[in-house]
Amino acid sequence: VTPTLIDHVGIAVDDLEQAVERYRGLLGDEPVHRETVADQGVEEVLFAVGGSFVQLLGALGADTPVGTFLARRGPGIHHMAYRVDDLEAELGNLRADGAQLIDETPRPGSRNTLIAFVHPRSTGGVLMELVQER
């Protein structure tokens, strides 16, 4: 993978509105984006930091990936995303290197991006996402 940027760090939160309020204060700025991503079971709010984002993730239900993460570990950093230019090619590179992909092909993410997740087993315990802007 040849990432150009840390695209975002995803933080799982119990109460999204409370967390937005807290990060509005912590980062001294308004969020730049809010979106419900039904197929990932989350509502997300983005704050811009440099060219990267801090992504607050509220679970849409207890049986969603973020919901189970919160039940197991409590609020905290959920995943880390790198921005890439050619996601399809990067997935090929990772596959060739023996990485365990959660998504074998790019799928739609928020902000009209293409995304794919890589299993923590291949990244030292960190759920890793790749993001390509369109």
Add this chain to the structure above:
Amino acid sequence: VTPTLIDHVGIAVDDLEQAVERYRGLLGDEPVHRETVADQGVEEVLFAVGGSFVQLLGALGADTPVGTFLARRGPGIHHMAYRVDDLEAELGNLRADGAQLIDETPRPGSRNTLIAFVHPRSTGGVLMELVQER
């Protein structure tokens, strides 16, 4: 806080050399820095991604903060650091907002930086570091 950048994401790893090898492959690049920070009980290796860093953290012993994190949660993201221009002033802002500071005043970090940590209680469960370059 008015961060200019995500300075780095710190990842606690069990075996630093193995993790360096893995991230050399994952990020397709050589690390840019290696440093033992005795007073934090870690050896760190940095990879550059855009203007940010991915920081691999090996514990210098089981009784260090990263050592106890690893024993409790296993390898994974340990903290998130924001780059700021004036750390002293930012700590004043955070204090005024009622944030719980781990470091009341800036202290030396790696790469000849000044750093301070903010308690996860004030940041939605995320150990937060502020970094000022000198």
